[in-house]
Amino acid sequence: MDFLIKKIQTILFIGICIISFFIVNLTTAETSEIKNVNLQLILGEAGGTGGCQHPIYCNGTLLKTIQLVQVFNDSKTFVDMPMRSSAEFINEQFNQLLLNTSNNGGPNKEELAAFLSENFYPAGYEVEPVTPVDWVPNPSFLDEITDPNLNDFARSIHGKWLELTRIFNTSGLCDGCYSSIPVNNPFVIAGSRFREFYYWDSYWIIQGLLVSDMTTTAKGMLKNFADMISEFGFIPNGGRIYYLNRSQPPLFTQMVNNYIDATGDMEFLQEILPILDQEYQWWMTHRTSELTNEISGETVILNLYNASNHSPRPESYYEDYTDALGFSSDQEKDYFYSSIASGAESGWDFSSRWMSPSDNTNLTTIQTIDVIPVDLNSILYLNEKILSQFHRSLGNNSMAIFYQSASDNRVNAMQQVFFNENTFQWNDYNLKTNTNNQNWYTSNILPLFADIQSSIDIDNQEIDLLFKSLANVLMGYTGGVPTSLISAQSLQWDGVNVWPPLQYWVIESIMTPNTTFSNLLGKNLIDRWITTNFCGWNSTLESQGGMMFEKYNANFIGVPGGGGEYVVQNGFGWTNGVDLYLLKKYGKSITLNNC
Structure with missing residues (x-):
């Protein structure tokens, strides 16, 4: 009977999410400008990186040639360079270059560099600095820091928001001629080679923005993510089309919670809650694994990172391609490419957590898609508790009960699969070996951050x-x-x-x-x-x-x-x-x- 009730709850939840999806798209249609990217060009069903089919930035002879010749020391440089003309024209020009240099074994590094200079803008050309509208020199929190050294330190960090805030400006570029995913509002980048926004980075960035009283910038970044969920069904790893085959640790719900705690903006919560539901359902649809307890026979569901991928990551093409040379079959290569992309999806790119237990310092043994991670499930457990509270605060009692049931089920699953009664730690579970990883990782205690102790006997x-x-x-x-x-x-x-x-x-x-x-x-x-x-x-x-x-x-x-x-x-x-x-x-x- 309990099983039947859970099934009915799931069906009702999916139905509500579908209805919410259409409502959200109707209310955000005018503000969602992500459609500036030619989706028919960059998205596809198979090949390439799975989520992106762009013939320059995601697959094709040009990408492979540039990256394997190592025109740039960093593989990310090329795929961040906007095109000066259409992909079709550039590929025609490149094919002519291949023909002209065929007697010499193909173009050398200098010829390729000249070709790129002629046909592409510099990396990050379409990313522009912008002054955040809500930055002030003396935010209120500085008054609370009495140590003069710490005060100077905090003031300097606060000033770095001026250095790291960006917008995408694709005006003057043809549709599909850039790898960025344009968004409506300014965003804060990580820095240096990371010219775009990143999913899980933004959790801590928004934490800092809220301390700096920059609630407008924080809210704008949340709206950007909401637009991406409405457009793609999930939040990609970062603001580039070559990231469209994977996400990152799902911290959006917790970002919103931190913003609501800081501002009390319940109107925004009401607007964005259906989108939070939509992202949760994506994770529960595309990133789950069933495990059966051999003693009790009980089946539990937990989440894992599992990006489907059949080629090198464009931004790390050379590294992935050369690492895969040791595999003899396409099946082995696909497993490696999926696991390496999934390792990037985890944020921990890369860690012995994802490697074979028998050779855990060798990157080519990566098996992320067969590891059930403690931290991901801790994040989702906390998300479920927050979503239950959100729905209850807005009077949606049936949804509040649904999420409370989901969090209860997850606690039960986490304790069965992860918990070590001898060490009181939680350890990742490997589906290949049916064993827990007993090594120390900071993730071993993350359930305590999610306050699992309030739901278990400890x-x-x-x-x-x-x-x-x-x-x-x-x-x-x-x-x-x-x-x-x-x-x-x-x-x-x-x-x-x-x-x-x-x-x-x-x-x-x-x-x-x-x-x-x-x-x-x-x-x-x-x-x-x-x-x-x-x-x-x-x-x-x-x-x-x-x-x-x-x-x-x-x-x-x-x-x-x-x-x-x-x-x-x-x-x-x-x-x-x-x-x-x-x-x-x-x-x-x-x-x-x-x-």
Whole structure:
């Protein structure tokens, strides 16, 4: 009977989502300008990257040639270059170049560079700086930070919104002649090579914008994401068409919740709630896996990252293509390409979490599409609780009950699949090996951020035992908590790299239980994290205006992290957002350590 009731609830929910979809499209039709991109050109059913069929930016001989010759050190550079004329004309010109150079084995790097200069604008040509309308020199939160060094630091970070806010300007470019996905409102970029907005980065960016009292900019970014859900059914990885085959950690509902908490804008909530429902249904339709408990026979549903992909990622074409050369069959290559894109969808690109347990530092063993991740399901659990509250606040009791039931079911599933009763940690589950990954990752405690402890039988004493058992990793590094204890140069989401979003989650996971020990531990980590960010900023203040790095090194104060597919980036959107959030919430008690 319970099973039948759940089925009926699901059918009713899908029906409501379909109705909501049409309502949302009618009310946002005039403001959604994403249709400027020629969707018939960039979207398709098969081949290419799955979600994008653009004959220049997503597949084709030109893309393959440019990337494999490595005209640019960074594969992303080419696919961010707008075209000076149509794709058809450029491909004709390129075919002529191939013909003219066939006797020499094809065009060399210099000839290709000349071709690109003639037929393309520089990377990021259509991305323009813009001054946010709601930026002010002295936001109110600065008055609460009494330490003069921290106040200077916070003021500098606040000023970086002026450096990182952008708009897409495609005027003068032909339709389909750029890889960007235009949106209506200004957005904040991460920085450096990341010229467009990114999905999960924007969660922490919006946190920082709300601290800076920049609610108009924050709301505009939320509207941009809502338009993308209305257009594509989901939020892509970032604001480029070559990201249309994958999403990123689904934090949009939590972004909206943070905005509503800061502004009380219930009218906006009423407008956007059907779109939040629509995104949730996308994740429950396209990113789920059923698991059966061998003892009880109970079947549970959890989510995973699972981008369908049959070719190299355009922005990392050379890297993916060369990594796939070791596979002999198309089936093996497709598995690799799907898992590598899914690893990017996870945000952790890349980590030993996604590799074969038997060879977890080798990127070619990646199997993301067979890993059920703790963090994704923690995010969705919190989303379900928030969506239940949203619907209840607007009087939609049936939907509130639906989401409450969904969150209850997820807690049950997470405890069965992830929870280790000996360590009180939650561990990813591998579908290939039917085992949990017992290594330390910051994601192991993310359910505490989602307040899972309020729904399960675990008391404060047991939570403190968990934190005490992790004391070496949580307190043993001067620059913050390491992502894992596994080191591999090619896997930047491992080892001693310290990532701002993960520090945010670790800090909040520690502080949420609100025990005496967890508060002391959290305070210690906040001090260390703000210190390493402050010292990195202060040491580069005179030479480079104060750098905020994408990631840091756990072993050294103020030193950037390393590894991965590109050099460490400066900017940096989510670092700024995390620091502003912590400075506002804990600023009166933060103590800077020595640099």
